[in-house]
Amino acid sequence: EQLPYEEGFFDCVIDRGSLTCNRLEELPPLRDEVRRVLKPGGRLFSLMLNDTSTLQQGATPLGLGDFTNLPGRLQHAGALHFTNAEEARGLFREFTIEDIELIQRRSEHAPSGNRLVVAWTAVTCRK
Secondary structure (H helix, E strand, O other): OOOOOOOOOEEEEEEEOOHHHOOHHHHHHHHHHHHHHEEEEEEEEEEEEEOOOHHHOOOEEEEOOEEEOOOHHHOOOOOEEOEOHHHHHHHOOOOEEEEEEEEEEEOOOOOOOOOOEEEEEEEEEEO
16 A cells, blocks of 8 residues: 555566456555656556456355455455456556556366366556
8 A cells, every 4th residue: 555665666566366366446545656756758567357357256245346255266356356348447547558458367287177267357558
């Protein structure tokens, strides 16, 4: 919530899933803090779970794309937010969005009927 860096400290911030580890209502102030520590023209790369991911199957929905009690390797993750491109556009509207892409990964070696699809919304933007 309060990064120990002065305003305009970083040329680039890489968010590899930390924003997704929060509920939707918690995201705007976190985004604002990232924006604060970026230099003018600095870049943000954010990787958030996408709402098409099968990781949310069997989890407890909290509403607005937030889930808890996720099964498997995420069982102790707490509340996670699953986003999509439209929501990402709104969340990062104060940035210049360069790209939003959907990245999917599927296991071809998993036991039959258990091919996990992990989908991410990847956002690249500039302050």
